[in-house]
Amino acid sequence: MSTNPSFPSPASLAALTERAEAARTAGIRQLFASDSNRFAEFSAGGAGLLLDYSKTAIDAETRSALFDLARARQVEEKRDAMFSGARINVTENRSVLHMALRAEPADGYRADGDPVSAEVMGVLTAMSNFATKVRNGEILGSDGDLITDVVNIGIGGSDLGPVMATLALAPYHDGPRTHFVSNVDGAHMADTLKGLEPKTTLFVIASKTFTTIETMTNAATARRWIVATLGEAAVGAHFAAVSTALDKVDAFGIGSERTFGFWEWVGGRYSIWSAIGLPLMLAIGPEDFRAFLAGAREIDQHFKTAPLEENLPVLLGLVGYWHRALMGHPTRAIIPYDQRLARFPAYLQQLDMESNGKRVGLDGEAVPISGPVVWGEPGTNGQHAFFQLIHQGTDVIPVEFLIGANADEGADMAVHQDLLLANCLAQSEALMKGRTLEEARQQLLDAGRAPEDAERIAPHRVFPGNRPSITILYSKLDPATLGALIALYEHRVFVEAQLFGINAFDQWGVELGKELANNLVPVVTGEASAEGRDGSTRGLVAAIQSMRNH
Ligand code: F6P
Numbered sequence: 001m002s003t004n005p006s007f008p009s010p011a012s013l014a015a016l017t018e019r020a021e022a023a024r025t026a027g028i029r030q031l032f033a034s035d036s037n038r039f040a041e042f043s044a045g046g047a048g049l050l051l052d053y054s055k056t057a058i059d060a061e062t063r064s065a066l067f068d069l070a071r072a073r074q075v076e077e078k079r080d081a082m083f084s085g086a087r088i089n090v091t092e093n094r095s096v097l098h099m100a101l102r103a104e105p106a107d108g109y110r111a112d113g114d115p116v117s118a119e120v121m122g123v124l125t126a127m128s129n130f131a132t133k134v135r136n137g138e139i140l141g142s143d144g145d146l147i148t149d150v151v152n153i154g155i156g157g158s159d160l161g162p163v164m165a166t167l168a169l170a171p172y173h174d175g176p177r178t179h180f181v182s183n184v185d186g187a188h189m190a191d192t193l194k195g196l197e198p199k200t201t202l203f204v205i206a207s208k209t210f211t212t213i214e215t216m217t218n219a220a221t222a223r224r225w226i227v228a229t230l231g232e233a234a235v236g237a238h239f240a241a242v243s244t245a246l247d248k249v250d251a252f253g254i255g256s257e258r259t260f261g262f263w264e265w266v267g268g269r270y271s272i273w274s275a276i277g278l279p280l281m282l283a284i285g286p287e288d289f290r291a292f293l294a295g296a297r298e299i300d301q302h303f304k305t306a307p308l309e310e311n312l313p314v315l316l317g318l319v320g321y322w323h324r325a326l327m328g329h330p331t332r333a334i335i336p337y338d339q340r341l342a343r344f345p346a347y348l349q350q351l352d353m354e355s356n357g358k359r360v361g362l363d364g365e366a367v368p369i370s371g372p373v374v375w376g377e378p379g380t381n382g383q384h385a386f387f388q389l390i391h392q393g394t395d396v397i398p399v400e401f402l403i404g405a406n407a408d409e410g411a412d413m414a415v416h417q418d419l420l421l422a423n424c425l426a427q428s429e430a431l432m433k434g435r436t437l438e439e440a441r442q443q444l445l446d447a448g449r450a451p452e453d454a455e456r457i458a459p460h461r462v463f464p465g466n467r468p469s470i471t472i473l474y475s476k477l478d479p480a481t482l483g484a485l486i487a488l489y490e491h492r493v494f495v496e497a498q499l500f501g502i503n504a505f506d507q508w509g510v511e512l513g514k515e516l517a518n519n520l521v522p523v524v525t526g527e528a529s530a531e532g533r534d535g536s537t538r539g540l541v542a543a544i545q546s547m548r549n550h
Pocket residue numbers: 155156157158206207208209210211212215268269354507510
């Protein structure tokens with residue numbers, strides 16, 4: 001509950017707190033027992049996605065209080081403000097308009113009253129021309145060789161989206177091989193370059209600010225690698241750049257015809273739709289990239305127009321808020337039963353935690369609670385690793401399952417998808433239903449165990465059940481579906497931010513570490529003393545220096 005007068009707690013929040021208290025004891029199983037129509041009532045669809053949130057403790061009354069809360073927190077008004085181009089990112093004084101990157105010109109997005117479509121389309125066309133020419137061999141390396149490998153150098157939002165999406169859309173990948181270097185750890189660059197040849201490699205330097213130390217360090221190393229073999233004159237043919245800081249790109253030596261801009265109204269973690277998507281476009285081609293944008297646009301239209309009761313991002317946001325703020329679950333697990341979404345949890349970690357991991361609200365006053373820890377791995381692998389804790393540990397972890405009804409693999413591999421689907425359904429069923437002590441005991445007796453054995457072992461085989469999960473089902477992971485999935489989660493983060501009362505679009509929390517790292521470099525190299533730092537840092541610096549000298 002908020003004690004902040006500028007962010008008062010509406011009556012619906014008090015009602016929801018009581019509902020959560022009751023839900024803790026009543027559980028989810030009995031909701032299915034008392035309502036044979038529960039799935040139909042607690043699922044919704046749009047843009048090719050089906051969201052099943054029936055396996056949560058939300059009943060009709062709770063849901064209606066959640067909608068009241070959404071109205072009290074002005075989710076619709078704030079959504080409309082975002083879409084109108086108002087500067088809702090108040091701490092950076094910026095509009096939030098990544099939706100304009102996937103729009104049709106007729107959608108009419110404006111930043112500060114000025115239409116943005118012409119500029120957006122201009123960059124999209126320039127990227128498409130460049131990607132087409134690299135893919136068909138019209139653009140070659142400095143010695144006239146075909147570009148066989150693209151290395152994207154970027155970090156955070158300039159890396160996670162393209163990495164995730166390129167893997168997700170592997171069946172559509174018919175362009176050059178793509179590689180991604182993000183970590184300033186030289187191992188990342190060294191291991192990537194090992195199998196590559198300078199004359200057939202194109203580097204894309206992706207950085208919104210073009211100042212990020214990791215990216216600039218890796219870019220300088222890549223430049224030396226090219227120059228060492230092909231000479232200084234080859235740089236122009238082996239680099240392209242994506243940035244909002246066009247002057248800095250120019251200073252690096254990358255020509256304007258290979259520089260693709262975007263705008264300050266595109267947040268880093270919302271930038272996959274911009275020129276930051278260039279490596280994805282090089283991999284899958286401009287046409288599939290546009291299908292990816294179109295899928296996201298479908299969710300934008302849905303988010304803007306669907307009533308709250310049927311609105312997927314709103315529902316997903318309310319379920320998320322219910323679990324985090326009202327049921328008090330500190331984490332959420334994202335489990336794609338889709339190997340090609342292996343990096344989706346990592347992508348959502350930035351999207352969600354960099355957006356909603358904030359301790360103060362829009363007015364700078366403390367908020368009682370902010371976003372959860374987001375984590376996950378693909379199923380079925382997760383089942384053989386951490387699912388033990390999800391089923392029987394002492395913490396409740398709401399799980400978000402994602403799965404396609406169909407796979408890309410042919411009929412001879414159909415059994416794989418059947419097993420994948422069965423496992424996904426089995427996990428959500430097991431989490432919800434659990435297994436009672438009596439059932440566990442009886443199973444052991446039925447299996448021929450002696451009664452005293454059955455008594456001793458049965459408690460270990462009890463699953464408490466009533467553990468919440470949601471399932472997002474789609475037909476197949478194609479470009480449009482991936483676009484829709486990402487946009488769904490983007491807007492979910494927005495909805496939750498309104499409920500928490502925070503600004504989802506800044507990221508001041510990453511600054512302090514950056515500042516300290518910069519002034520620790522001379523300490524690590526021995527050019528400056530560690531004197532005056534805390535005892536632990538001094539001790540570690542001394543140990544590092546002694547290990548480096550041996
Ligand atoms: O880690 C902070 C951050 O600013 C992210 O928000 C961003 O995605 C990332 O760094 C990379 O920034 P840039 O694209 O400017 O190099």
